[in-house]
Amino acid sequence: MEIPIFTVDAFTNVPFKGNPAAICLMENELQDDLYQSIAAEMNLSETAFITRRNSKDFSSGAKFGLRWFTPTTEVALCGHATLASAAVLFYIKKNINPVVVFETMSGDLYVRQHEESLIMDFPLNKPKPQDQHEFKDLLKAAVGDLPIQDVCYCPTTWNLMIRLADACDRSELTSLRPEPEALLKNESTGKLKGVIVTMKGAPTAQPGYDFYSRYFAPWYGVPEDPVCGSAHTVLAGYWSEKLNKKKMLAYQCSSRGGELELELRDDGRLNISGRAQIILQGTLKI
Numbered sequence: 616m617e618i619p620i621f622t623v624d625a626f627t628n629v630p631f632k633g634n635p636a637a638i639c640l641m642e643n644e645l646q647d648d649l650y651q652s653i654a655a656e657m658n659l660s661e662t663a664f665i666t667r668r669n670s671k672d673f674s675s676g677a678k679f680g681l682r683w684f685t686p687t688t689e690v691a692l693c694g695h696a697t698l699a700s701a702a703v704l705f706y707i708k709k710n711i712n713p714v715v716v717f718e719t720m721s722g723d724l725y726v727r728q729h730e731e732s733l734i735m736d737f738p739l740n741k742p743k744p745q746d747q748h749e750f751k752d753l754l755k756a757a758v759g760d761l762p763i764q765d766v767c768y769c770p771t772t773w774n775l776m777i778r779l780a781d782a783c784d785r786s787e788l789t790s791l792r793p794e795p796e797a798l799l800k801n802e803s804t805g806k807l808k809g810v811i812v813t814m815k816g817a818p819t820a821q822p823g824y825d826f827y828s829r830y831f832a833p834w835y836g837v838p839e840d841p842v843c844g845s846a847h848t849v850l851a852g853y854w855s856e857k858l859n860k861k862k863m864l865a866y867q868c869s870s871r872g873g874e875l876e877l878e879l880r881d882d883g884r885l886n887i888s889g890r891a892q893i894i895l896q897g898t899l900k901i
Contacts, residue, residue, distance in 0.1 A: 618642075621707065622659075622895035623699035626873030628731070630894045633873040634842035636696040637662040639899065640673055647689070653899065654684035659866045660837045661696040665704070667685035668718065673708040681717035681724070687836030692721040692772065693730040694735065694844010694887055695873075701726035701733050732876070732888045735844070739885040741852030741876060742767035742776050750775065756797040757810050757831070761787055768809075769849045773808035776849055781815050783851045788814055788827055795833035808834045811846050815852075816866070822874075825863040826854045842873030844887055851877045851885050 619640040627633030637657040642665050654662035661683050670676025681700055683693035697717060705728055706708040714727045725736040745766045754763060754777060762780035769776065777883060779788060791812060798810060809832035816824035830843040830852055840846070847865060854863060861879040866872065876888035 616901050618899040618901070620897055620899045621699075621700050621703050621893055622779075622834040622890040624894055625695035625698040625702070625876055626844070626889040627871075628890040629891060630892050632871050633889075633892070634657050634695040634840065634871065635700040635894075636693075638696070638700050639664045640703070640708075641666045648861070649901070650682065650684055651687075651689070653901070655686045658686050660840045661690070661693045663696040663700050665691070665717075673704060674710055675712075676710070677712040677714070678716045679704070680717065680718050683719075685832075685835045685837055689720075690757065690835060692719070692738075692845040692848070694847065695840075695842055697724055697726065697735055698733055698844065698887075698889055698891055701735070702893060705733070706893060707893075726900045729888065732836050732890050734886050737844070737848050737885045738771075739852050739879060739883060739889050740769050740771045740848040741856075742769040742774070742849050745775075752801040753798065753807075753810070756801045757793050758791060758812060765853075767849075767853060768806075770806070772845055772849055773806060774811055774846060774849050775807055775809070776811040776813060776853060778853075779812065783814055785814070785817075785827055785868065788812060788829060791829060793831055794840045795831070798831060798833050808832060809840075809843075809846065811849060813850055815857075816864075818864075823864055824866040825858055825860065826850065827866050827868050829868055834864070839869060841869040841871040842867045842875070844875070844889075847875055847877060847887060848885055851879060851887075855879050
């Protein structure tokens with residue numbers, strides 16, 4: 616069997632930045648263990664599999680199935696691999712539709728083109744405040760002795776969000792090096808799959824980021840996800856209230872780095888916009 620496969624850098628306008636995802640165009644469904652084996656072989660934070668839905672090809676169809684796998688497990692929601700999947704359909708397959716719809720474990724996700732960006736229609740997942748003392752060992756493993764302003768939890772995405780105090784400098788966020796084993800060891804509740812560390816941005820400086828973040832998910836086999844769209848469904852809900860803004864520009868401060876435009880909509884959902892660069896095209900033979 617030969618499967619068209621692409622590597623796409625998401626949330627960036629230059630190659631080798633943002634978050635890389637492997638995208639597979641599937642003519643037929645596979646067994647779950649084979650999907651997982653392919654994702655482990657690709658060894659990126661996500662490998663996505665696109666299947667056709669009642670259409671003869673990937674150029675004319677408007678609705679597709681979409682599944683996401685980390686190297687170790689399937690996930691219910693992934694932003695960067697959704698953006699990357701839409702990039703393959705629009706930029707490589709020249710899909711003729713103004714909007715493509717992905718049927719996923721998180722419901723239907725709509726993606727459309729706007730100038731040089733792709734805009735994704737995503738759920739908004741507002742986190743709930745938590746008592747820091749309940750997570751003191753995990754917080755220590757994640758951010759050491761840095762001062763913490765807020766701790767929140769999102770049960771929908773299984774993410775703990777840690778907001779650093781405003782006195783912290785961006786360099787302190789970028790220099791964090793939490794050990795994956797320490798994070799795993801200090802989370803015994805079974806209700807966490809990722810840790811988001813965030814801080815207030817510098818909106819008055821160019822290009823004016825409203826907030827910064829990093830995302831660690833060793834529970835999914837991903838020590839750090841370079842730019843995580845699903846984490847921003849949590850961050851957007853939190854920072855929108857704190858900043859009293861519905862439109863925000865965010866930057867994820869991983870070593871690769873990535874930029875996301877966020878807009879809270881009146882219907883309670885979230886638009887996540889970003890760019891994508893297709894850097895590799897090939898054939899997977901299995």
